[in-house]
Structure formats: C-alpha cells, structure tokens
Amino acid sequence: MLELTQIFKVFYEGTPDEKIALNKLNLSMKQGDFVTVIGSNGAGKSTLMNVISGKLVPDMGTVMIDGANMTSLAEHKRAVKIGRVFQDPMAGTAPTMTIEENLALAYNRTKKRTLSFGVTKKRRDFYREKLEMLHLGLEDRLQAKVGLLSGGERQALSLLMATFTDPKILLLDEHTAALDPSRAELITNLTKEIVAKLGLTTLMVTHNMQQALDLGNRLIMMDKGQIIFSADGDAKSDLTVEKLLAEFQKIKGGSGLSDRSLLS
Amino acid sequence: MMTAMFGAVESGVIYAIMALGVYISFRVLDFPDLTVDGSFVTGGAVASIMITTGYDPFISTFAALFAGFLAGCLTGILHTKGGINPLLSGILMMIALYSINLRIMGKPNVPLLAEETVMTKIDTWFPSTWGILVFMLVLTLVIKFVTDLFLKTEVGLSLRAVGDNEGMIRSFSANAGWMKVLGLGLSNALVAFSGALIAQYNGFSDVGMGIGMIVIGLASVIIGEAVIGDSKIARATLAVVVGAVLYRIIVTLALRIEFLDTGDMKLITAIIVIIALIMPKVIDKQKAASRKKKRLAQLNADGGGPVA
Numbered sequence: 001m002l003e004l005t006q007i008f009k010v011f012y013e014g015t016p017d018e019k020i021a022l023n024k025l026n027l028s029m030k031q032g033d034f035v036t037v038i039g040s041n042g043a044g045k046s047t048l049m050n051v052i053s054g055k056l057v058p059d060m061g062t063v064m065i066d067g068a069n070m071t072s073l074a075e076h077k078r079a080v081k082i083g084r085v086f087q088d089p090m091a092g093t094a095p096t097m098t099i100e101e102n103l104a105l106a107y108n109r110t111k112k113r114t115l116s117f118g119v120t121k122k123r124r125d126f127y128r129e130k131l132e133m134l135h136l137g138l139e140d141r142l143q144a145k146v147g148l149l150s151g152g153e154r155q156a157l158s159l160l161m162a163t164f165t166d167p168k169i170l171l172l173d174e175h176t177a178a179l180d181p182s183r184a185e186l187i188t189n190l191t192k193e194i195v196a197k198l199g200l201t202t203l204m205v206t207h208n209m210q211q212a213l214d215l216g217n218r219l220i221m222m223d224k225g226q227i228i229f230s231a232d233g234d235a236k237s238d239l240t241v242e243k244l245l246a247e248f249q250k251i252k253g254g255s256g257l258s259d260r261s262l263l264s
Numbered sequence: 265m266m267t268a269m270f271g272a273v274e275s276g277v278i279y280a281i282m283a284l285g286v287y288i289s290f291r292v293l294d295f296p297d298l299t300v301d302g303s304f305v306t307g308g309a310v311a312s313i314m315i316t317t318g319y320d321p322f323i324s325t326f327a328a329l330f331a332g333f334l335a336g337c338l339t340g341i342l343h344t345k346g347g348i349n350p351l352l353s354g355i356l357m358m359i360a361l362y363s364i365n366l367r368i369m370g371k372p373n374v375p376l377l378a379e380e381t382v383m384t385k386i387d388t389w390f391p392s393t394w395g396i397l398v399f400m401l402v403l404t405l406v407i408k409f410v411t412d413l414f415l416k417t418e419v420g421l422s423l424r425a426v427g428d429n430e431g432m433i434r435s436f437s438a439n440a441g442w443m444k445v446l447g448l449g450l451s452n453a454l455v456a457f458s459g460a461l462i463a464q465y466n467g468f469s470d471v472g473m474g475i476g477m478i479v480i481g482l483a484s485v486i487i488g489e490a491v492i493g494d495s496k497i498a499r500a501t502l503a504v505v506v507g508a509v510l511y512r513i514i515v516t517l518a519l520r521i522e523f524l525d526t527g528d529m530k531l532i533t534a535i536i537v538i539i540a541l542i543m544p545k546v547i548d549k550q551k552a553a554s555r556k557k558k559r560l561a562q563l564n565a566d567g568g569g570p571v572a
Contacts, residue, residue, distance in 0.1 A: 053435070079437035092435070094428035097421070104418065105425050109436045113418040161436075 001201045002029040002052070002169055007061035009047055009225075021047035022058065023225035029169075034195055034202045036212040038244075039222035045205045048222070049173050052203070054078040066168045080110055083167030083200075085158050085175040092158030095147030099138055099157065102146050103127040106161035130164045134190065152183030156190060163194050170195065172204040176211070184208075191215065209241045221248065268516050270397075276512030277400045278461045279480065281407055283488075283508040284501060285454030286481030289336075291500070292415065293447045294427035295343075298354030298478050300455050302361025303335040305474035307456025308463030309368040312376050315464070321382045325460045332456020333449040335361060340445030365471055372471045374463075381464035400461070407454065408505055412498045423447050455481075476530045479537055484508035486540040511536065 009022040021044045029035055039045050050056040052063060054075035063071045070078050086092050093102050104118030104127075119127075124142065131139040134156045138149075146154060155175060163170060172191065176184035192215055195202050206212050212219055219236050221229035221244070228251050231239055282304060289297035307328035314324035335357060342353035366372065386399045414420045425433040426443045434440050455477070463469035488507025494500035511533075518524060518532045 074439075076434045076437050076439050079435050082435075084435045086431075091429070092432055094425045094432060096428050097424060101421055101424075104421055105433065105436050105438075108418050108422070108438070113422055113438065115414075115417045115419055117416055118418045118421040119416070 001031045001033070001066060002027070002203070003062075003064035004028070004048075004052070005062050005064075007048075007051055007058045007063070009044075009051060009056060009058045020225050022051065024061070025226055027220070027227065029201055029203065031201055032199050033218060034200075034216035035204070035218045035220060036216040037203065037205045037220050037222060038207070038209060038212045043222040044225040045222055046173065047225075049171055049203070049205060052169070053082055053084055053171055081168040083109070083162035083165070083170045085155070085162050085170075085172050087174040087177050089151040089155040089158065089178055092161065093146045093154055096145060098143050098145055099131070099149075100124060100127050100142040102157065103130070103161060103164075107165060109165050109167075130160060133194070134160060150183075152179055152186060155179060155183070155187050159187065159190055159194065163198060163200060166198060166200075168201065170200045170202040172202065172206075174205050174207060177207060188215065209244055213239055213241065213244070221251075223252065265520075268520075269513065270393075272512040272516040273509055274397045274400065275462070275465060276509035277397065277404050277505075278458060278465055279512065280404045280458075280484065280505040280508035281461070282455045282458035282477065283481045283484035283504045284404075284407060284411055285451040285458070286478065287485050287501065287504045288411070288451040288454070289448055290482065290485060291494075292424055292427050293444060293451075295350050295444065295448065296354065297336075297339060297448055297451060298351065299335055299339045299357040299361070299448070299452055300354075300478040300481055301474040301476070302358040302365065303332045303452040303455045303474075304459035304462075304477045305365045305469070305471060306331050306335055306361055306368070307459030308469035308473060309365045309374070309471075310456070311460035312374040312463050312469040313368055313370075315376060315379050315381060316374060321380060321385060321464065325382055325457065325464070328460035329453045329457040332459070333453035335456070336448040336450070336452025337445050339452070340448040344441035344444055362471070369469065369471065373468055374470075375468045376464060377467045381467075382461065383464050396465075404505060408501045411501055415497050419443075419446075476533060479530075479533050480511065483533060483537045483540060484511050486537065487511055487514075490540055490544055 004025060004027040007022045007025045009020075011017075011019045011021055023044075025044070025048065037045050037048070047056060051058050052065075054070070054073060054077075057072050061071070062069055065078070065081050084092070094105065097105075100119045104123065107123070108118070128139045128142065131142075136153055136156055138153065138157065146157065149157065159175065175191075176187045179187060188211055191204075194200070202216070204215065213236070217236065218230070218232040219239065220227045229247055282300070286297075286300060289295045289300075310331045311321070311324040311328040314327055315321050319327075339353050339357040342348050342356060343350055346353070348356070383396055386395050389395070390399065415424060422433055422438040423443050423446065425438070426440050426447070430440050433443075459474065463473070484507040485504050486507070487510050488503030488505070489500065491510065492499060492503035492506055494503055514536055515529065515532055519526065519529075524532065
C-alpha cells in the first residue's frame with residue numbers, strides 16, 4: 001500500500017547547518033498495517049510524514065501509494081488518498097466555519113468540488129450519524145462554529161474528518177501530544193476504534209512509548225533519518241517500555257540520558 | 265438636504281456591490297487586495313468606452329464585470345504562482361491597471377452624459393424618482409443573495425476554508441492556489457461591475473475615480489459589521505450592503521459641515537475607518553472595566569472566596 005524506497009532528504013545543504021533528515025530510508029506497509037513510529041526529536045519522523053503527505057519532496061528516492069508513484073505529486077492531489085491529523089488541534093479544522101461545514105469540506109476530499117450545496121438534508125443526516133461515533137454529543141451541535149470547541153473536541157473532529165472518507169493511508173502526527181492525559185486517552189481510544197473498524201493503513205508518530213506499544217501491529221524506531229529498530233506482530237506484543245529503552249541504548253551505544261528522558 | 269441624502273442612498277446601494285467584492289477578498293479569503301483601486305476604474309472604463317462606441321449599456325456593463333474578473337485572477341496568479349506577497353501583488357496590479365485603464369479610455373475622462381446608459385434606460389422604463397434606487401437595490405440584493413448561496417456550495421465552502429485555515433484545506437485535496445485566484449477574480453468582477461454602474465450613474469468615467477476605493481470598501485465592511493454583526497454569512501453580507509449605504513450617508517453629513525469641502529473626502533474616509541476600527545475595542549475595554557468594577561463591589565459586599 002505504501003512503499004518508500006531510498007528516501008533521502010537534506011536541509012540547508014552545503015552550509016554549516018546541513019542536516020540529513022532522512023538517510024536512504026526504506027519502509028513498506030501492507031494494506032491494513034498500523035505502524036507506530038517513535039524516535040527522539042530530530043530523528044526525521046516529521047520529515048517522513050511530510051514526504052509521504054507531499055508537503056516536502058525528497059531529494060532522492062520514490063514514494064509509492066496504492067501502486068502509483070507519488071514522489072513529486074502536489075500535496076493537494078495526493079490528499080485524495082491520504083487522511084491526516086496534525087499535532088495542533090487547531091490545524092485540522094476551519095475555526096470560523098460550523099461543524100457541518102467542516103465535515104462537508106472533508107467529505108469532498110475524494111470528490112471533485114462542484115456548485116452543489118455542501119450541506120443538504122441528506123448529507124446532514126450522514127454527518128450526524130458519523131459524529132455519533134465520537135460519543136461527544138457533537139451531533140447535536142452541527143451548527144456550532146468549530147472555534148468554540150475545546151482542543152479535545154476539535155482533535156476528535158479532525159480525526160473523524162480525516163477518516164470518514166476511507167483514506168488509503170492515514171497519517172497521525174503526534175495527534176494526542178497537545179492534549180491533557182484524559183483527552184489524549186479519549187483520542188487514542190477513538191483512533192484504535194476507527195482504524196480497526198475501517199481497517200485503515202495507518203502511520204502514527206508519537207512521543208509516548210506506551211501509546212506506541214498499545215496501538216498498531218508494528219513499531220519502528222527512528223534515529224538520524226533511518227529506521228534503527230522494527231518489531232512486528234508477536235515481537236511487538238512482547239515489547240515493554242523497558243525493553244524498548246534497552247534496545248535504544250544498545251543501538252545508540254548507551255550515549256543518551258537526554259534521549260531517554262525525551263522518549264519516556 | 266433631502267436630495268443630497270437621497271443621492272447618498274442611491275449611490276451607496278451601487279457602491280455596496282463593490283463592498284461585497286471587498287468582503288470576498290478581505291474577509292472570506294483574508295487577502296487585503298488593493299487591486300480594487302484599479303479594477304473599479306477598469307469597470308468604468310470598459311463600460312464607458314463600449315457605450316460610447318454604440319454597444320448596449322447592459323452588455324457593456326457585463327463586459328466590465330469580465331474585465332474585473334480577469335484583473336483579479338491576474339493578481340491571484342501573481343501571488344500564488346509568482347510567490348509575491350498578497351499586499352504587493354495587489355499594489356502591482358493596481359499600478360499596472362492605471363496605465364491599462366488610460367489605454368482603454370484613450371483619455372483621462374470619458375463623458376457619458378449624452379449616451380444611452382443603464383440609468384437612462386431605467387428612467388425610461390420606470391419614470392419615477394425612485395426608479396433607479398429600487399432597481400439598484402433589487403440588483404444589489406440579488407447579488408448579495410447569490411453570494412450567500414455560492415459561499416455555501418462545495419466550491420464556496422473551500423473558498424472560505426482557504427481564508428480560514430489554508431493548510432487544512434490542502435490536506436482535504438483542495439487546490440488552495442486556484443481557489444485564491446477564483447476568489448480574487450469574483451471579488452474584482454463585482455468591483456468592476458460596481459465601477460461600471462457608478463460611471464453611468466455619475467455620467468462619466470475618470471481614470472482617478474478608483475483612488476481610495478479599497479478604503480471605502482473596507483469602511484463599508486467594518487461599519488456594517490459593527491452595526492449589524494457577522495455571525496452568519498447572510499448576515500455578514502447584509503452588513504456589508506448596509507455599511508456601504510451608511511458610509512455614503514456619513515460622508516454626505518460630514519460634507520454639510522461648512523469647513524469641509526469635497527477635497528476632504530479621502531481624509532473623512534480615513535477618519536471614519538480609523539474610528540470604526542478603534543471604537544469597538546474602546547467599547548469592549550469599557551465594558552470589561554465596568555464588569556470588573558461590579559465584581560469588585562460584589563466581592564467587598566460578600567467578603568470574597570475562601571483563602572487557601
């Protein structure tokens with residue numbers, strides 16, 4: 001479903017600030033895979049997300065999604081196949097527009113936009129039914145402006161908007177990091193529920209190791225623009241936070257107290 | 265006095281179409297588009313030249329609308345494809361249009377007094393003092409209504425989302441760049457349409473008639489929002505129309521003051537906008553201060569909350 005081959009991306013090339021964000025990275029995901037990505041700051045996780053979503057074009061390598069080469073396809077064109085939830089709860093919704101209008105925007109992700117109304121009676125019923133999945137009572141507030149919602153509600157709405165049109169790939173970029181623990185848990189559970197229900201191929205970046213272990217069928221650890229550790233299926237189920245940290249220490253050569261604190 | 269007021273309302277209703285255009289760029293797209301100063305004249309220029317060469321005034325006025333659409337699209341392309349900042353793209357287009365408008369007209373001023381215009385046609389159809397006002401009011405309200413409906417379509421929604429959260433709408437596969445081009449095109453189409461009608465209303469088009477038009481548009485939008493509010497699209501566009509008429513009334517009243525003359529119009533406009541921008545903040549501050557005072561009095565009366 002997703003095939004990344006020899007992805008290389010460097011920033012500020014030829015200056016003292018030169019930074020290799022992705023170093024010949026290879027990643028292959030099958031239909032229905034749910035991969036969690038961990039790694040310290042600067043490991044290249046965000047760059048990886050941006051290369052897949054099309055916000056950045058890699059200097060080398062190819063990005064294949066659903067059998068099509070999308071390496072240099074514009075961001076908005078790729079978005080037909082990709083659902084995204086951002087770290088910032090404000091980033092995934094339009095604040096001055098109502099909940100139903102936001103859902104209408106999301107509804108058009110896979111379709112051409114026309115001059116028919118975005119919110120009709122039939123569509124409204126459909127949106128309401130989808131909102132019920134969130135158990136937040138948003139289905140009764142269809143005409144409320146999204147800017148009035150709390151961060152947790154907005155992030156839940158963003159998650160719904162990114163997923164209810166069956167994306168080929170779902171990208172979650174630390175989407176619970178800006179929420180308080182109980183809201184973060186709510187979004188984590190919703191993510192689990194929605195991904196399982198729709199069987200979405202998902203890539204999730206997180207700084208929370210427990211979350212990375214709880215969710216998904218595969219875990220990868222990144223460092224210096226490469227995947228340095230990967231565990232699938234049973235190997236992943238046997239992992240604990242301690243084992244992961246030990247693994248990280250082993251690979252890094254026991255250099256990082258700061259990395260340890262960043263990861264846990 | 266009454267005639268002056270009547271004229272103010274009449275022209276205010278026509279200027280409201282321009283203000284609706286400014287609303288689309290300034291509020292919906294969040295794009296401060298200075299093209300308006302040029303495209304308003306482009307509308308007047310295209311319409312008046314076509315009328316003087318013998319075209320039907322209605323066809324001429326619609327041609328002006330298309331000319332404005334093109335000008336707006338060009339500003340959008342300068343910004344999205346050329347990567348020029350919004351303010352500068354508008355300024356560049358405005359200055360380019362000054363020369364283009366002179367080329368279209370061939371001279372700085374084209375009189376229309378002897379020609380058959382939309383206004384003279386209305387006068388022959390409805391021979392009443394109210395004819396032009398009623399006709400223009402209906403036209404403006406139809407445009408307002410169509411704008412409301414358009415902003416609720418799938419395309420209209422994504423246009424609004426571009427102004428609200430551009431990164432988000434990209435992630436939902438909308439081409440934000442072309443959306444901006446389309447929005448600026450529509451905005452300037454309305455501006456030029458209004459310019460064409462104003463030229464026919466005044467009986468001439470002049471290369472300088474667009475100076476400060478963007479500020480007048482902004483004044484209309486801001487005054488309207490202060491008076492009517494902008495909680496819903498339909499309400500916000502109504503506010504713009506009312507604001508445009510109010511602006512004309514305020515200016516007419518200001519010009520009654522002995523000391524001021526027509527040359528002071530732009531200064532009056534600037535002052536109106538400054539007041540309209542600052543007043544809501546001052547009022548909010550005063551409201552907050554009075555609430556605080558009340559709460560303090562309450563606190564002193566009941567002894568306050570528990571001390572931890």
